[in-house]
Every structure is written in C-alpha cells, then in structure tokens.
Amino acid sequence: MMNRQIVLASRPEGEVRPENLRLIESKVPELAEGQVLLRTLWLSLDPYMRGRMSAAKSYAKPVEVGEVMVGGTVCRVAASRHPGYAEGDIVLGYTGWQDYCLSDGKGLRKLDPRQAPVSTALGVLGMPGMTAYTGLLNIGQPKPGETVVVAAATGAVGSAVGQIAKLKEARAVGIAGGADKCRYLVEELGFDAAVDHRAADFAQRLAAACPRGIDVYFENVGGAVWNAVLPLLNDFARIPVCGLIAQYNEASLPAGPDRTPLLMRAILTKRLTLRGFIVWDFASQAADFERDVGSWLRQGKLKYREDVVDGLERAPEAFIGLLKGRNFGKLLVRVAAQ
C-alpha cells in the first residue's frame, strides 16, 4: 500500500516557502506483531511546527531534513496486530504529515466519537485548549474585573484564552487581523472588545479598548503587538509567553535601536512577571483541564471554530497561511473522511 508523506525538504530561511516541504510517496511497511496501521483522518497544523523546521536550539529537537514533518493527528485503526486496538478504533496520536503510519501503540489515546467530535482532540479539547487553560490560569491568574488581552484571538489558543478569561469574570480583549475576525470575537465568543492589528492606529485603538490598562497579556505573537501592549501593562501584570508567531519567520533581528532596556525597565518599574511555558510543563493538570473545559463545552460556555482544509497535499500551503494569520479558527487538514 502506498503512503504519501510530507517531509522537510530544506530548512526555511525567513519565510517558509512551498519548496521547503515536499510530498513523497513510499510503500507502507508490513504490519508486524504488536503494531497497528493508522489511517490519518485529521492533521493538526500549529505555529510551533515552524520552530521544528529550524535547527536552532529549542525545547524540542528539530525535524531533520528528509524526515516527515511532525504533528498531532486523529487516526482510524485500519488494521491491528496489537491486543489493545481493534480495526475502526479512533485514536489521537502524534504521527505527523502522512496518510498512513505504523505504531506500536505507544503515545496513542483512544477517542470516543460519541463524547465530542474527534477533531476537537486536536483543538479545544487538545493541546491548544490545554495550552490556553494552563498558561492563563497558572501564569496569567486573571482576577474578576481585570483586563486580559490575547492576540491571534480567533486562533485555537487565543479563542480559548479569551473565553476562559470571561468565565473567570475578567474583561477579555482580543486582537485579530481584519474586521470579520474582530466581529466574530465580540458577537460570537463574547469578548468585551476586539482590535484589528492591521489598523494604522492599532496602538491607539488597543489603548482605547483597555481604559484600565492590561493585567494579563497572553503572549503568542510578539513583534509589533507586544510593542503596543508594553506601555499599557499595569503594575504587577502577568505575561504568559506561549508563542511568538510574528517573529518565527524573521531571518534577522529588527532594526535598532536595541529596545531591550525599555523592556527590562518596564519589568522592573511595573513589577511585571514574564514567564515562558509549553503545555507539557503542566502535564499534571490534564485531568483538571479535561474536567473544566469538557464541562464548559457541554454547557455551551465555550465555543470553538475550525478552519478545515481538505487533502494532505494542501497542508504546506495551509501551514504557510497559518504563519501569516490567514486561518480563521483552529486549522485542520482533513486527510481522509472519517
């Protein structure tokens, strides 16, 4: 049986280009005793993958050139010689950008399609949702009446951050690109305000949307947005640093002067807390997350939106779009029908 795989063809310098990724075909090896054959149904595309394409030291090892791109997936067990899995089981895995994959079962988690649409295991009920939940509650610690700001606010993480902030009785201000996304934040998700970062007077609009300053800024973009947020931060503000999508594609540092002293001075005089994290730092809170977010979802208190692209072959272009903010909701590739 033939398998399609998308491999890292070359490391991007600056922006990811289509030629950095390549679709190859190969034969799926024979299923061995103790293995399952997985058919990818859903592939999750997430900003962190940009980091894996680079050789720079980070919290996870990079994908090597020629290797299949990593990624979270929802798969159907197409054949099984493993006692724990039967054909037709739906599992959550980390099997990457490919149609098929063999697994010894390690790291797989069975999903129950009757509990929730299985794709949510890659979004609001999965890594992005848990990133929002743990980063906001452990580091951001929003209190009733405080102002919480999040950028990329219609994305998988940002939309959960803002809604959880509301559930904690904070004021939620979202930053997003374009009027449609901003409208969605306020009208559909119940954010108190939304600001379009593409507006020429973005910094002024953000200030107007935060009349009492910013107490929690959930940082997932960096760059110009961060520069506009910094002067608005209140004393003792908390900044969970979750991602920096605006700078992932930058091959060189911005022009001077070096603004680092401004940041350090703000940290000192405003007594800010900046803390970087990745979701696995809070792995022990998975049960809390599943209980709370699962319950909010069932009660309709938490909404999510998926941006679905059909076909594995379209994953590269969709991923490039994600880094430019072109997606609207949690970006998923439907690799095969369920």
Add this chain to the structure above:
Amino acid sequence: MMNRQIVLASRPEGEVRPENLRLIESKVPELAEGQVLLRTLWLSLDPYMRGRMSAAKSYAKPVEVGEVMVGGTVCRVAASRHPGYAEGDIVLGYTGWQDYCLSDGKGLRKLDPRQAPVSTALGVLGMPGMTAYTGLLNIGQPKPGETVVVAAATGAVGSAVGQIAKLKEARAVGIAGGADKCRYLVEELGFDAAVDHRAADFAQRLAAACPRGIDVYFENVGGAVWNAVLPLLNDFARIPVCGLIAQYNEASLPAGPDRTPLLMRAILTKRLTLRGFIVWDFASQAADFERDVGSWLRQGKLKYREDVVDGLERAPEAFIGLLKGRNFGKLLVRVAAQ
C-alpha cells in the same frame, strides 16, 4: 540653627553630574509640639536614587527640582517635644540628604545600638538586605546545587544575595569590577567563583565559572552583563529583576539591531521567569527577614562591608561614584559622629 541640605538642582541627562545636585543652607524651623528634631548621623546612598532624579514614570514619584534628595538615614534625636521620643534616641528614618530635619515621628523606627551597629539598619539589616532576602527567596527560589549568579556582587544587595544563596546550599557566582572585589567575594564571603566584568573576555569567563549553566540570575545591573548571562540560563531559570544600574545613566537606547526578539525567544524556549520587584512588595515578610538575617549575622554566617564617606558635602561625589561602581561595600555617608 543652620541646616545644610542637598537638593536636586536639575535633572540629569545621561550621567549624573555634580551640578545636578546643590548644597544649600537654611534655618531649621522652630520645633513644634509633637515634633522631634533629628540630627542625621548616617545617610544611605543607593542606586534607586538615580530613578528619583528623573521625571520618567516609575514606582515612586520623582524628587522635584529644588527639593531635598530623598534617602534612608539613621538619626539621633537632638530635641524632642514628642511623647514617644527622648533626646539621644537613635532612629531609622527616611529624612534625606541633610544635617537636620523635623519629624512628627511618622515612619521612624527606634534602633537599639546594643543589638547591632546602627548603620546596619541601612544595609544588611535594612532595605538592601531585605531586597536581597525577599527577591532571592521569593522569586529566585534557589535549590541545593543550583547556580546563582549576581552582579554588583560586593554591593549591599549583591553580597547578601550570594551569601544567602550559599546558606541555601546553592553555588554562588559573583560578578564585580576589578581583581580586589573578586578576591574579596571568594576569600571573604565564600562565593564559589567571581568574575571581573571589566575583563575583555568576560562572557567566556562567566561561562567557565558556570559549567552547569545558571539557574538563578539576580538582576541588578542590566546592560552587557545581562547579554552575557542570557545564553547561559538553564531551562526554568528564575530572574528576579531588582535593578538596572548599568542603564540608569543612559540617555538613549543602545545601537541596533533590536535584540528584544532574542530575549522573548529565550523566555519562551527556556521557559524563563523574569519578575520585577521592589522590596516593599514583600513588606509582610519583614519579620522573617529580621529573624533569619539577624540570626545569620550573629552566627557569623553572613558578612557585610561598609564603604564610608565622611561629610554630607561629599554625598554627591560618592553617589556619582556609586553609579560607576567605585564603591566597595554598602555606601554610607557619615554625616555626624554618633
């Protein structure tokens, strides 16, 4: 009776210059009922005073041009019409750069000269000591075997930081200017290593002194030292941001490129915690501080060094020297003999 006062004559632009401060003479007003007349014995000179000379927004309001420079003092009650104080009492106050001052007693604390030399109320047993204690233990949280780095390490705060780190069984590495100070850190204070920031190969020496990286960096200088520390920080390192003396005198930002994205990336990928604080944020821990540091002092487990300048008129030059790292130990002005 005539009083000498040092007032802010003009706001410094960049480096503090002698003409930014001016000594004036005036008559001490009549002592009113409910007041004490205080004779300054010791004036503390501390880096934070540089911030008070600037109009830029900070955690405390600036000294206005023409006003007496603020500062912690130890004073003798020269005359009293206040029921709580008798002539000859020694008190800790915040009466600033002057020979005499009237007080209604608010904010004064009586000192017992039999307990400890009264000047220590401005140093190891006072604000600088408590800054070291609370910042290191609350934010730095050093664990046995971890590496703690502190700059300005022979200063009032830095020397306590390194010694408390040792008492918590961490490895202490001090950064200081010049061979004498470095020798003192290792030979007198028991630091595990000391690195001269004036060395041309400072960054390499610091790396060599921290073979297992840096787990806690107590930030009180900023600038070039911080740039050398950043690549050595371990995952999950904690950085209490207490001061930035290297940048207080800078009138403009350093030349580009803008290194902010490097810092943000390090925060994210290493999951650093940077947190600014001032000592009063931890005011509720004063009793713990006095108990612990008092006991360490009595047991000889904590040492301190004072750099004493004689005469109020020499305070400006001493303060300018402090900002350049010329002092060796806690800088004090002996305004009058005890």
